[in-house]
Amino acid sequence: MAIEWSGLSPGLLVRLDRSGSQPLRAQLEVSLREAIRDGRLRGGERLPSSRELARELGVSRGMVQECYGQLLAEGYLTSRTGSATRVADIKKRPAAGPPVTPLPARRPPDRALIADFQVGVPDLSSFPRADWAWAVRQACGEIASADLGYGDPRGSAVLREVLAGYLRRVRAADAGPGQMIISTGFAQGVNLVLRALSRERGVSCVAFEDPGYGSAQSDETVRAAVTMGLRAAYVPVDEEGVVVSALAASGAQAVVVTPAHQSPTGVVLSAARRHALVEWARREDGYVIEDDYDSEFRYDKEPVGALQGLAPDQVFLVGTASKALAPAVRLGWVLAPSPLAGTVAGEKEMSDRGSCTLDQLALATLLTSGRYDRHLRRMRAVYAGRRAALVDAFARHSPSVRLTGLAAGFQAVAPLPASADEAAVIAAARERRVGLYGISAYRGVPDVAASPALVIGFGNVGERAIDPAIAAIADLLS
Ligand SMILES: Cc1ncc(COP(=O)(O)O)c(C=O)c1O
Structure with missing residues (x-):
């Protein structure tokens, strides 16, 4: 049975203050989100069409559509092709986040x-089991007792030095061990960066490629951003990669991109777009978070260098061993702009005090021995x-x-x-x-x-x- 728009009229559910300083779109979004959170709008309830609600509230239909789109992305609303927009069943969710639907x-x-x-x-x-077992044995045999304590939250100095050299060599990155933080894969790396940007630079809106990670309902990266209070904006991808003009119009102060091989379309970011993206970041004092997840595997030509090498002050390079070795290794790295490296390291310390030193040394050993290559x-x-x-x-x-x-x-x-x-x-x-x-x-x-x-x-x-x-x-x- 279709549940209609709740007994309360939109006027009671949604309060728009036309003399207030907050834009009407933000007010509408906040009112609907709060009505869903506190149960005034229940799971399954059908919302009025964007046209009806716009008429009731005396606002544009486009504004209501944008607002519905954002709440859909955050998991507060659901919609299926050809049927009305409904309130998602958030009561069944863990904590305050949107529902967990793994990709x-x-x-x-x-x-x-x-x-x-x-x-x-x-x-x-x-997975190179024998090489990994050998490298772990080497690391265990060689590690000094003092290094078995809590170390630098940024990670093992040995691995950071080795990885910085590796990234300079194979990714043309502007890399030094001081800007590097070892993380638990890309997943933690991007979380640390977003937290650092929100805390240190006041970033409140982050853009994602569309198609890209998906919505907060289906993807943990977007869900993490939304859960830490950031607004998620979506920017389209065309045959040259992320559309930078749309990014500029989105109001986002940071963007997560996959320039070497867009996920999932596989487009390689064109040279013109690479420059436009860097220009956007410099002009807006924005930040680019470069997800460098599978750049090791390029078939027809040499891999394009990391975007980070073009603009190390605006780009965070986030890498991972998940594709080159296996997701189970759970090791990744963040190359941060130097002024923000300390903040990212602070986030890492608060999160888990640092990644497993023995695994880090094993990875460093694989790299230096040539077995990784x-x-x-x-x-x-x-x-x-x-x-x-x-x-x-x-x-x-x-x-x-x-x-x-x-x-x-x-x-x-x-x-x-x-x-x-x-x-x-x-x-x-x-x-x-x-x-x-x-x-x-x-x-x-x-x-x-x-x-x-x-x-x-x-x-x-x-x-x-x-x-x-x-x-x-x-x-x-x-
Ligand atoms: C686009 C993208 N980035 C990064 C990763 C790697 O994530 P992690 O390093 O946390 O395993 C994946 C894994 O599937 C991915 O699809």
């Missing part, structure tokens, strides 16, 4: 499938083989589909016909024992007009499984 990529691979094209998962069976060379060949198998399989079984985003990493985008129902294709493929994932999970703001597409992760799919899997679903794709 499909976080599920363990489904072994009953011919192939599970999970996104963002490297080849877990290729050797592993990367081997994996580049493995992923290049899977990438070629995917391209061949599509050419053979589904030639009308033009795969994009293949310049780097281990994922590709397969556009579906405009009339296709992404969710139905995914469900039908699962019936045929093929795990597929849709691009809509990566959208910050649901967009019914956006073209349906699949994001096909091939990092953790054996080369021989690719052809039979694509053959099994080919007719669903065209």
Whole structure:
């Protein structure tokens, strides 16, 4: 049964003070959020259409739509194609945050499938177990007793020195050990940076690429930002990468981007956009948080250098060992603008007093011994083989589909016909024992007009499984 707009009239639920200093849009957003939080608007209740509410309140429809979009992104509202916007059931949520719906990529691979094209998962069976075990043994044998205490919250001086050299060499980064903070993967790195920016620079709105991480409902990075009180803005991505003019119009003071290989579209940020982004940051005194998650794997050309090298005072480079080694390693790094490195280190100290020193020394040992580079060379060949198998399989079984985003990493985008129902294709493929994932999970703001597409992760799919899997679903794709 459809629950209509609550018995209270919008006038009682939403108070707009036209003489106040706060913009009307912010007032509307805050009033609705508070009404949902304190239970005046209950889970499942249907909100009036943007047109009706705009008329009732005497504001523009666009303003109401923007406001609904933001609350959808934060998880306070839900909306399905063709049906009304409703209040989300926030009572079932843990603490005060939006509901936790992990991205499909976080599920363990489904072994009953011919192939599970999970996104963002490297080849877990290729983890260099022997090298890691050797490096941990070395680290354990060599570490001085004094270094087994609480150390520098920024991390082991040895690893920071080695990593800084590595990033200068392979990413053309402007890196020194003093600006580096070792984190628990990208996940913690971005959290530390956002906290530091909010505390030290008063940043209150952070932009995300769209498609990108997704909404606060589906992604922990956006959820973390919203939970720490930041407003999330979404900026579109086109064939050159993030649209910098839209970023400038968003009001955000910081932006999280994936310039080397946009996640999930695979677009490499064009040279013109790289410059525009840096210019935006300099002009607005804004900050760019560069998620450098899979830059190690570039096939056709040399990897483009890190954006951080262009503007080390405005860009935080956040890296991770999750793709090069495995997510289970949980090691990452933040290269911060020098004046903010201390604040990020302070956040790290408050968070966990520092990452495991033995693991850090093991990673430093892998890097200095050349075993890390050797592993990367081997994996580049493995992923290049899977990438070629995917391209061949599509050419053979589904030639009308033009795969994009293949310049780097281990994922590709397969556009579906405009009339296709992404969710139905995914469900039908699962019936045929093929795990597929849709691009809509990566959208910050649901967009019914956006073209349906699949994001096909091939990092953790054996080369021989690719052809039979694509053959099994080919007719669903065209
Ligand atoms: C876009 C993107 N950035 C970064 C990461 C890595 O996160 P972490 O280092 O926390 O494992 C992932 C993992 O899937 C990702 O998809």
